[in-house]
Amino acid sequence: MRLPYFLAASLIFLVSASLSLVAAGYAVTKVEEASELAVRRALDLKGHDWAEVESDGLRVVLTGIAIDEATRFNALTAAGTEVDTSRVIDDMQVAPTRQLAAPRFSAEILRNDSGISIIGLIPASQDRSELIERLRRMDGDTVSDLMETADYPIPEGWDDALNYALEALTRLPRAKISASPGLVKITAIADSLREKERLEQSLTRAAPPSLRIGLSISAPRPVITPFTLRYLIDANGGQFDACSAQNEKARDAIVAAAKEAGLAGPFNCTIGLGVPSPRWPEAATLSIRALSKIGQGSVTISDADITLVAAQGTEAGVFDRVVGELENALPEVFALHAVLPEPETAESTGPPEFSTTRSPEGLVQMRGRLSNETSRDMADSFARAAFGSEQVYTATRIASDLPADWPVRVLAGLEALSLLHNGALTVTPDDVSLSGVSYDPDAKARIAGLLSEKLGDAKGFTLSITYQEPPKPADSLPDPELCEDQLAEVQASSKIAFEPGSATVAADSRDTVNQIAEILRECGPIRIEIQGHTDSQGREEMNQQLSQARAQSILNELRGRRIPTSSYSAVGYGETQPIADNDTEAGREENRRIEFRLIRPEPIANSETGLEALEAETETSEDAADTGAGDQ
Template identity: 60%
Template sequence: MRLSSLLIVSFTFLAAAGLSLVAAGFAVTGMEYSTEIAVRRTLDETGHDWAEVTADGLRVELNGTAPDEADRFTAISVVGTTVDAARIIDNMDITPTADLAPPRFSVEILRNESGISIIGLIPRGAGRAAIVEQLANLVGEDRVTDLLEIAHYDAPAGWTDAMTYAVKSLQSLPRAKISVVAGQVSITAISHNIDEKLALEKALNRTAPPGLRLALDIAAPRPVITPFTLRYHIDQNGGRFDACSAESDGSRDRILAAAQKAGLAEPTTCVIGMGVPSPNWSRAAELSIAGLAQLGAGSVTIANADITLVATAETPHALFDQVVGELENALPKVFALHAVLPVPEAATESAGPPEFTATLSPEGQVQLRGRLTDETLRHLTDSYAKARFGSDNVYVATRVVAGLPTNWPVRVLTGLEALSQLRRGSLTVTPDHVNLRGMSHQENATAEISKLLSAKLGGAESYGLEISFEPLPEPEDKPMEPEQCEAELAAIQQVHKIAFEPGSATVAADSRETVDAIAVILDQCGEVRLEIQGHTDSQGREEMNQNLSQARAQSVLNELRARRVVTSSFAAKGYGESTPIADNGTEEGREQNRRITFHLIRPEQRPEAQSTLDSAASENTDIEPSGETAPETDAPIEQETPEQ
């Protein structure tokens, strides 16, 4: 019996242990499955569907290939929100990255009197030591500055040919900058003259290897010209240059164009060099050649900043004075003019007496020509004329000559003062007479100018006046007559009406164009006394309608002020429902009664009496100007019905 009991107990114990093992196995398998399902769901929801999950007991293994390191790290992080991070085993791989592209290889070589400098990035195997040695053979080892860097990449196609050609080219370029990239060389250099430039370009192009892109910029310095000279001559055969210098291609083209206008007989060119005395050289040459062309014959010579203009003996004195005066005043300040008019062997008195003239155009432009006694008088005349007629309206073409009468300055300045009182006219001053002709808008202009000339010239002086009177023309921007202004405002009101927000004094947004149109008309009306009247229909209480009409009239006045209309003579007045122009029993009638009107304030009528005009002037349909300015009035605004 005892043995049987022991067997039963042992069997029972073994059976329980077996059941426990089976239960534990099922529990582990269930936990692994649930863990794997939860982790996989988390990965799919976060976009990491490339990852594979395997649960092994408490461990969670992650497999798969991540697009990059960031995605791999993110996958581990999101799984760590589902299971303990200590249970995660990372068996993931990362997609291999593509090879980095090689850098852009380039070299800059600079050669001058100090030696050679070379800087840039070259590929491996490019022969750095050999390059530096070749450069050292040109200028000496201690005069080569090596700033090259090497990148461990193979040389690109065309690199070796370009580098070899660049180093070889330096043998014939003592002053140059060479830029090298694969398949391309750019050379900037300086030669001694144009012939050397052409020879270098030919040699460099001939020695360039096939397929190499070559860019050449070789400059030849301009010669130094001293003195910087130009001489142009005109005779019966036309114009010709004895000498021509210019500092640039543009300057040369301007000078030649001026010579062609002056009758250049045969094609020529100008030497482009250094040493120009002023950046305005071409301007001075243009003016000088044009002045000589006006004379018709002679020569002009420019040596640095000195200009000599020589006319022929047959040149009329008046023409010579005019051309020289204009040229003296037009030349740039650095240039000095010396004008020569040869005296004929048999001089006659046919040249006429010296004179000074001034002309005033209807547009206010003044031209001063003729002779003055000295440089001081010329400056004084110029300043006085600009003060009288405006700095931008005076053109001076006077010249200084000797031998004029001692009272010449008084005659000239007094004549200019008299000319300034005319609308248009001309002044002529001669040694024995002052003559003034023209037109004035003042009826007593002749008497006033006669007093001026008599007082300043003296009773013994001779002067003549031929002055006509013309009434002042009506201005083009003459304001409208008040009645026309009122009619124009009424015409606008017949088309558009100033509308307001319901129950408010705020001008409606869609009425702004109407207020703009009214503002334009008022700007053309000038100074008028105007009453802006506000009216309502009969709905609501009478006091409320009165206050609302006043506020709306004031709001329109404010809108006009905002548009910079001068409103100092305007008044705003509300009439409420007291002056209807239609039946308030219908919607159409009430709409007509809600209005803004504009009326002239006439001297014989008080503003309060204007209300009686509304019924008689019902044809003046009301307008509703636009705007959003809040009403400015001391009267309170009561709420009205929406129809108001």
């Protein structure tokens, strides 16, 4: 039976329509997938992995949050390179604009003889009047306030830095201090090397443990007046009583000449200012060599005056020849006075003498001869002024046959004796002899300069002065480096151990912690970092947390033993700083440890100020932060 024509046509139409719809749907799906894949690839190549792509028919919908408008537009452009821009639907959003970053707060304080100046940017909430008042209490009213303010919260570490900077300034009459959050850099001038060391130690102890500090304290060369050199040769060889030079090259030349002349034992040659002539080293080396040719005796140079005294018994012909050669060779500015002592005769009697002794307890006894009552009163008054009225005992007598310059020689000797801790002075017509002990390493050179200036040419003096380290006060604190070494020694013999996998100190390590506590109690307020370390077993994050907990546990143990820990900090380093091989059990045992390390000042480059260093460091960290933000 044949279908009617109408029904057959209708059936064919329906079948054709269905096939067309299926083909169209398949084609649309393929177009959607191809468009989505192409757009996603283009976005990934441009670094826009934050953007999401979704196809909707022929449309491509972009979603996601761009960090700024420029990034959003760049993503839209990248999508338009793959499909027609009319098909791209922009549903992306832009992240809200972040609050403007706080400025870098910093203050630079300059203190000198003219007063104090402070410049920089500080938080508006800072008590500015109180800050200026603290500066005025240091230096009267001569404070120049050049600060600006910004209305932002006070950053972490700012108060500690500023308070420490002000505390340091009280100890430094000439300094530049740069303070910023968590960082203080100090550039200062000390009066001497000893003062420099004292300041470095006290400033390091005073800093909070969380504060980074940089110290650059210099000690200028001293002004030597008179500029003095004294070299002696006797039966035991040569030695310096005093040695001065204007620079290292001059010092090396003088010392080389002295070694050729038989220099024996230790010596000290001070480099300083005040040289009377650039040709000082030439005059010094010529004089030392001339003395060596004579044999024994002494040569003293005080500024431009040279006194050469030969030993008694020196052959006159040799003396005249050497002195003549020296006079002709010396630079013009220098004047030579040469002395050849007269030989002793059988009829010689003991010379008149004045003597003074100073005991280690400070008691002074004066005996011997003085010219007249005026001279005796003068010597007694001078001694009481120099040594203390209650410390002086005078038992001198008047003699009329003394040299005219006797009072000058006595007073010069007493002044030199006052520079010693204890010693003995003997004055004769031909010599001023001083022996004793000093706590000042430069005392011998200072005394030689003093006597050569006071006594003048052709007047001999003999020095036998020993330097001793001054005894430390009973309540003085040991050096921080010594404390660090002692802590390491305790750990080397008995290591601090913990319960497995915990921060609890093992019972058999309690005695070790007690020993460490005793050392730290004696050391006082030093800046110590208690470091925790682990081996590499386990996850890195867990190891870091365990090391931090163990370092904090030791800090708590010390607090429990009443050790002041305000200058201590506890830091865990995890497995990042091994000292042995983590592939062996013995190595892993060594890596599981607690260390006590001094927090030392950072060096300051001479070519940059503290603020310049801070800005360079901050710019580097900001660049790194910006790079990280762009990768998100």
